[in-house]
Amino acid sequence: MQTEERRAANFIEEFIEEDLAAGRYDHVKTRFPPEPNGFLHIGHVKALCIDFGIAQKYGGKCNLRFDDTNPTKEDSVFVDGIEADIKWLGFEWDELHFASDFFGRLYEIARGLIKKGVAYVDDQSPEQMRANRGTLTQPGVDSPYRNRSVEENLDLFERMKNGEFPDGSRVLRAKIDMASPNVLMRDPTLYRILRAHHHKTGDEWCIYPMYDFQHPLQDAIEGVTHSLCSLEYEIHRPLYDWVVRQAGFEHPPRQIEFARLNLTRTVMSKRYLRRLVEEGYVSGWDDPRMPTLVAMKRRGYTPEAIKDFLARVGVAKADSVVDGALLEHCVREALGGECPRAMAVLNPLKVTLSNWPEDKLDSLRVENHPDRPELGEREIHFGRVLYIEKEDFMEDPPKKFFRLSPGREVRLKGAYIIRCDSVVKDESGQVTELNCSVDLDSRSGSEGANRKVKGTLHWVSEYDAVPCEVRLYEPILNADEPEDAPEAAPDDEFAEEAAAPARDFISRLNPNSLTVIRGALVEPVIAQAENGSRFQFLRMGYFCKDPDSTPAMPVYNRTVPLKDSWAKANK
């Protein structure tokens, strides 16, 4: 192996190496700062991989910090969930912090800004503030309360804290520049009055710091050197720097922004995910169709697959939408070498072998993995009646159909070669059963098995078959339509809703995102496995046993299907 010099893998690492080389920092410290208002999704994992990955690469540490400054949206169940998710991924944080543990210190820093004359209490209503903020093209105008004395501001701010004023009646603002072309710099709010029960501080506080005040200070307090965040915070950087500088920190952290992850046919906004859960479009945050980590875990994705995916996606500043096929590829690659194989017939078609004695049972040894003999073998049984996949039989097959059809032969994996002699149909003409004959000399492993046969099918004997529920998934959103027919966007005055796209994302939900198959038949190993167990169901994909399983009815989620060039060719 040749020596490999450490190279910056992306622009963030380039910046860091420049900083290190220039002596601006002599170490690297990062942080992952979620708000505990929901579960982590794969978009967060991109940030996680960057924050933890960079700290590790440069011999530094990464903190986990909860930015819990808005008690109306946060809950400790999310704190627990996020911690569990990060551990599941295999990351280890250095220090664990809560912004709320620093409310006292933040309050003192705010008082310091007031004393410096760069923060003031504003009595304007939210409506007045909005009106006076100006627009993107017009400057704002100063608040009539902007030039209060330091003493009055100090007094008012303390009384805000003491609960003397109703919610929303006053705020603490930074005194910067109401005419700034960057709207965020037009005297941003630093503190608001909010009576809400906080998951950690309870009712101790009735004023809470805003993100733009808390976040940079918390970074500085923790000694973060590089504060990595997504692109939408780019405009906040001047304010971030302003706050840290005004607070007098000597070693200001450097904020660097990168593009967040988007995936095709995937909902990634926390607000929409919440809506899917609350309105019952999915069964919960861990519904396997969700992009959350709890859902991916339940579906059968592994931490390695997810991290590999993010490594392949890379880090850059261009807005992008990554093809979900890349994620699936990473999942298959991670599972392919590991998962034992077994057979499951999702949509059974009964096969009766005319030349096989009624009560004769052959015991067969089959490999658990084609490339890993150390994974051993298992025993399955072959009898007169067995089941194959409905889609593996066609009465009038097209060219290149290598499966079963009248008069044709096919190999049953690990067993015998059979030929279809006749077809049984119901009144409506549907094929309900096949009569086949076995080549008795073709038992797997024997001399007679050593001949070319068009196709090899998976199967389960009636003797072995255990009923199973199988759940198949597709992306939660429909494929993008070529033309986005714009729906009229109602002029709504609610800022909260203004972010909603013209077209309701609910109308884009894929009606086929979940298919439940109740009549599947599987081998005993599959039925008896523990929840969370993974198998490759031969030719059908990777599957993971769901916690909904009962002793009477195992339930499996399809993690991802196998590639299927036949299905593709048929489209």
Next chain:
RNA sequence: UGGGAUGUAGCCAAGCGGUUAAGGCACGGGACUUUGACUCCCGCAUUCGCAGGUUCGAAUCCUGCCAUCCCAGCCA
């Protein structure tokens, strides 16, 4: 119409003035195959949003234009 950012193949993404523009996914072709899987070969941008300019030489520098994203929460 203000400010901040971004534009390299179907999708990501290297490239940082000097021979034929990395790599992955997707896609197409072939080999192998008791999984139409896996694996293995081969192919896949005369061109870097567009137009000019500088230069012996430009995806890389300059100018202009176009497109897209972000910002007017007492959310983060």
